[in-house]
Amino acid sequence: MKKKTFSKIFWYVFSSIIAIIFLLPIYIAVTDSFKTQKGLYLDTIGLPTKAVFTLENYVQAFIDLDFFKSFLNSLIITVISTVLIIIFTSMAAWVLVRHKTKMSKFIFFLFALAMLVPFQAVMLPLVHIMGKLHLLNPGGLIFMYIGFGSSLSIILYHGFIKGIPVELEEAATIDGCNKFQVFWLIVFPLLKPITVTVSILNSMWIWNDFLLPQLVINKPQWQTIPLKMFYFFGQYAKKWNLALAGLVISIIPMIVFYFLAQKHIVKGITQGSIK
Template identity: 60%
Template sequence: MENKYTGRTFIVEIVAIVLGLIFLVPFYYVVSNSLKTFAEILTNTSALPTVLQFSNYVQAFEKLDYLRVFTNSLIITVASNVVLIIFCSMAAYMLVRTKKKISNIIFMTFVAAMVIPFQSIMIPLIKTAGNLGMLNSMWGLVIMYLGFGSGMTIFLYHGFIKNIPVELEEAAIIDGCSPFGVFWRIVFPLLKPITVTVMILNSLWIWNDFLLPSLVLQDPELRTIPLATFFFFGQYTKQWDLALAGLVLSIIPLLIFFFSMQKHIIKGITSGSIK
């Protein structure tokens, strides 16, 4: 049946465009003010820069020690994604295929953990991490991200795995494949759409996270990009021109990654939500 362009469609498109422009307003302020002098920012934050101050980016790059903090953020984000994907995919697979009441209880526990605010467990978490020697350690931070990210990751994998026919696994077992081999050779390759979705969502969260790294990583050599950007704001001075330029530098790698992978987000989520 041919789809007709109606007045209702036109209104929906206008509303979508307006909402899109509203969401782009913060990006306009960040980018435009990152190209102004400090005095010009204080004078008028809404106006376009009179002279483009690309020197802000040069200074921000140097003061951030950008290559080092970028490397730290990249290591933490990649390592956290790897452990989350490996452990949570296996956990979700066992929870789906093990038809016992305890599996449902464990799954619901992971889902319930998603609603616990971080602030309510922040102090005991840091105290425990200190006792275990996990402070001032990127790998200690990765383990914490595994704990905090498991709920959502297992939830997404769980919904997707339920759509995979059990007959594929039974055929592999008949051919002599071990349970471990069934998962990694048969099931895991089929999880590519949701794995990409999980990777994107967790990367957005971990790359931009400020609170947990600020509590765990006290050594300046271990700072991530959000932590390094924060140090443009001192007790008596706030270097808005350099801070905004540093913020743009921190966003660019994530935008490139997101736009290159975004087509997989809806595909992965909808595949896991329809049975």
């Protein structure tokens, strides 16, 4: 009994320490976003006192980020990329599952293998090729996001679709449905849990991505929020108070989206992993 009690206390303390380590950067970002530049350097970890507390950081960050424009750019790129990833990868995974051939296994293996290739290894030749094709613009960026997001999405869909009875599709075919109708009317509605998981994982990655937009987007009117955040870090000065305020503003949409759909994340991943 004492051993079980000690074990519970140990894991409780251990979990609390891990939680504090992960939450500490968020705490620092939020509290320091309400401090003046001087107050931030005087006390980085402490709560903002009355002498250094200010809301001006958020007002100035909102203006400097040109928030409505950059928010719209990020939203358009994220939504279009995520929707196209869902459409293409769900169909591809369904075909790979239902048509079991050596070629389908080989193609699935290629998608799994692609996850091992780091982006840094292909970014320079990729940008060079996209430049020759005149695709260094939001359209080209979306095209590249589809490619980089397909591997993980297909693997998740592939595992989930294995658990869907093929008899449902056979019955729909007997009733006169073609392949397109079988997938969109029968199969795709059953993919809701894993679709939510895929959408959240890809949305959070695309929304927060800095490196690929930095390489591809070369006009100020196309810049996303992460690119605009770079405005706060100059050669001779770094406006940490404004940068942290801008960071808090930029992550709010993803936090809201995550909490609205979080119950589907674990459900989708676990169901896809055991089927």
